[in-house]
Amino acid sequence: MTNWSVILKIARTHLTTKMKSTVTAALGVTFGIGAYITMAGFMTGLNNLLDGLTLNRTPHIRLYNEIAPSKKQPVSLYTDFKGAFNVVTSIKPKETQIKIHNALPILKYLKTKEDVKGATPQLQAQIFYLSGSIELGGILIGADIMEEARLSNINDYIVSGSPEALKNNANGILLGAGLADKMSLSVGDRIQVATVSGSIFPLKIVGIYQSGLAEIDNAQSYVNLKTAQRILGQPENYITDIHIKLFDIEAAPAMAKRLERQFDIQAIDIKEANAQFETGSSIRNLITYAVSLTLLIVAGFGIYNILNMLIYEKMKDIAILKATGFSGRDVSLIFISQAVIIGLLGGILGLMVGFGLSVLIDNTPFETEALPTIKTYPINYNPLYYVIGIGFALLSTFIAGYLPANKAKNMDPIKIIRGT
Amino acid sequence: MKLVLETRNINKHFYKPKDFHVLKDISFGIQPGEFTSIVGKSGCGKSTLLYILSTMDTEYTGELYLNGQLITGKSNEELSRIRNRHIGFVFQFHYLLSEFSVLENVMLPAKKLAEKSLEEIEHDAQEKLKMLHIGHLAQQRASRISGGEKQRVAIARALINNPTILMGDEPTGNLDSHNSENVFNIFKNLAQEKGLSLLVVTHDNDFAKRTDRIIEMEDGSILK
Ligand SMILES: Nc1ncnc2c1ncn2[C@@H]1O[C@H](COP(=O)(O)OP(=O)(O)OP(=O)(O)O)[C@@H](O)[C@H]1O
Ligand SMILES: [Mg+2]
Numbered sequence: 001m002t003n004w005s006v007i008l009k010i011a012r013t014h015l016t017t018k019m020k021s022t023v024t025a026a027l028g029v030t031f032g033i034g035a036y037i038t039m040a041g042f043m044t045g046l047n048n049l050l051d052g053l054t055l056n057r058t059p060h061i062r063l064y065n066e067i068a069p070s071k072k073q074p075v076s077l078y079t080d081f082k083g084a085f086n087v088v089t090s091i092k093p094k095e096t097q098i099k100i101h102n103a104l105p106i107l108k109y110l111k112t113k114e115d116v117k118g119a120t121p122q123l124q125a126q127i128f129y130l131s132g133s134i135e136l137g138g139i140l141i142g143a144d145i146m147e148e149a150r151l152s153n154i155n156d157y158i159v160s161g162s163p164e165a166l167k168n169n170a171n172g173i174l175l176g177a178g179l180a181d182k183m184s185l186s187v188g189d190r191i192q193v194a195t196v197s198g199s200i201f202p203l204k205i206v207g208i209y210q211s212g213l214a215e216i217d218n219a220q221s222y223v224n225l226k227t228a229q230r231i232l233g234q235p236e237n238y239i240t241d242i243h244i245k246l247f248d249i250e251a252a253p254a255m256a257k258r259l260e261r262q263f264d265i266q267a268i269d270i271k272e273a274n275a276q277f278e279t280g281s282s283i284r285n286l287i288t289y290a291v292s293l294t295l296l297i298v299a300g301f302g303i304y305n306i307l308n309m310l311i312y313e314k315m316k317d318i319a320i321l322k323a324t325g326f327s328g329r330d331v332s333l334i335f336i337s338q339a340v341i342i343g344l345l346g347g348i349l350g351l352m353v354g355f356g357l358s359v360l361i362d363n364t365p366f367e368t369e370a371l372p373t374i375k376t377y378p379i380n381y382n383p384l385y386y387v388i389g390i391g392f393a394l395l396s397t398f399i400a401g402y403l404p405a406n407k408a409k410n411m412d413p414i415k416i417i418r419g420t
Numbered sequence: 421m422k423l424v425l426e427t428r429n430i431n432k433h434f435y436k437p438k439d440f441h442v443l444k445d446i447s448f449g450i451q452p453g454e455f456t457s458i459v460g461k462s463g464c465g466k467s468t469l470l471y472i473l474s475t476m477d478t479e480y481t482g483e484l485y486l487n488g489q490l491i492t493g494k495s496n497e498e499l500s501r502i503r504n505r506h507i508g509f510v511f512q513f514h515y516l517l518s519e520f521s522v523l524e525n526v527m528l529p530a531k532k533l534a535e536k537s538l539e540e541i542e543h544d545a546q547e548k549l550k551m552l553h554i555g556h557l558a559q560q561r562a563s564r565i566s567g568g569e570k571q572r573v574a575i576a577r578a579l580i581n582n583p584t585i586l587m588g589d590e591p592t593g594n595l596d597s598h599n600s601e602n603v604f605n606i607f608k609n610l611a612q613e614k615g616l617s618l619l620v621v622t623h624d625n626d627f628a629k630r631t632d633r634i635i636e637m638e639d640g641s642i643l644k
Contacts, residue, residue, distance in 0.1 A: 006531040010517075017519045320515045323476060324529040324577065325504020327497050414471050417511060 011337040021306045028299030029346025033389045036292030037354020040385040043284045045378035059243035060252040066266045103239035120147040122241040123228040130192040131183040138219040142228020151245040161207020173203040177210035178218030201231045303400040311408045319416035332409035339401020347393025423449035424617045430482035444640045453615040457628040460637030466621045475499045508578030510588040514570035518563035526576045548576035567594045585617040
């Protein structure tokens, strides 16, 4: 049976009479945990921001048709020339359309799949923007804008106007911010687009779209899918891209491969498209944990040292406690609880310091053209980091306290009493 | 009558720096309520014997019984409990937890035992201190009292759990004749009225002569 109230009372007395070393040890832990919370919050905030910048608007899987020369030329099918050395010069791709042939059945099929969060059709076309005498080349995307808003964070990048405004206006366009700047147009103004084949179509600007990536903002605009089909003079099944969002991003590569085979189509998954981002995130995480762990190990050594000194100072106390009936286990618990109290106090203070610094960073202005929705540095307040932080503090102080406590546990009271 | 404490053929060697047979065939018993003193020249093994009897030292051969129960060979955890419950011990030098108050020092073994409420323990501790004429020091830090006072606090602490036997290694060594007399009378009373057994090492021949029984030691053996 362990009598915690006595043990904690003795531990507390030891700690309060050695206030200076207690505070030093606790501050070491505070420093480690505070740094961990701040760094974890900031680094993952940054990760999320960068992920959001590119990954969130990249579909998990993109289906499209690529125009490429066929790998098997007709001559190789011809048995008469089998084994012969055939030379085919000036290979050209077969004349075909970039539309997805069976787009509507594919969409229907995808919508029945359980792991698919959503699939949206797009029509991407080269066009010219005309305003007065200015003529700019660009890309027009016809999309189901409400579905896009549900599946991606496109909403964050519509700096004026709204997806609803586009949906409700058959002749509306969400103009790229760079285009709007160049042509000095704003919401409510009119613009004309010309297709490659020459037909001209008037549109009304219902919103401005700023992705933060200049090459996109200077070229790309959104219209409703039907509008785009009408502009290009194409039927309702004319779709060039299908964007798929899954519930589990990890399933994307496998699924992309499957769809490629199943529908004889090009499928590119998010991992393939953004391989470099994964690496960036994991390196930032590595730095966070390496720095925090180093600080905590230093703090742990501090605690180990202080407790080690303490047990030599308190050797007589240990002998008395053992002589009056405290077991070795009781004695070791006295010292372990001192370590854990230091860890708990230092850790809680560290959480508060970390939170305070996070709030400070969170309120530091950080404005950049590239990120229209971001006004301050990003911070991730995930409670998990706070749980890990305090767990970390308790674990490291427990380990630091365990060794000295074990030494105290095994001390022979008679040797101490005899003074040897 | 049933013996409170009994030893059978206890032998102990120190092996460092060289083999030294410090206790030789110690066999004796102590009756309930018996006030026994141990005398002998310095270095004859009195403290060594007392450490074995108090269960703190387990490196010996032979058998030790407390209340008829074999103590030898029990686990450290059990020995701690036995010490806490049944044995009061006063060291040759007064050992107190210097950062605690006098009262807290006395209360500590009772808190560990946890048989009584905190109020009862505190009340008992006050009583023991008063009995030893140091009631007024209860709230004083243990490091801020005199050597003789410390010795009496240690006695109060040894008595707090109403042990079966009290062992003392020169418990009056640091006391003036007046306080020494007082402690002797308290011991005598405890033995007669409460049936407490006492085993006290002393160099004070007058003290020894007035106890019920004297065990004389020489070179690790009991003479009589
Ligand atoms: N750890 C040890 N290692 C070796 N020899 C020891 C050790 N402890 C004590 N001794 C020796 O054992 C003998 C008995 O010591 P002990 O302390 O029991 O004597 P004592 O009778 O209590 O003496 P005093 O009256 O001076 O307190 C002494 O000769 C001492 O030198
Ligand atoms: Mg001695």
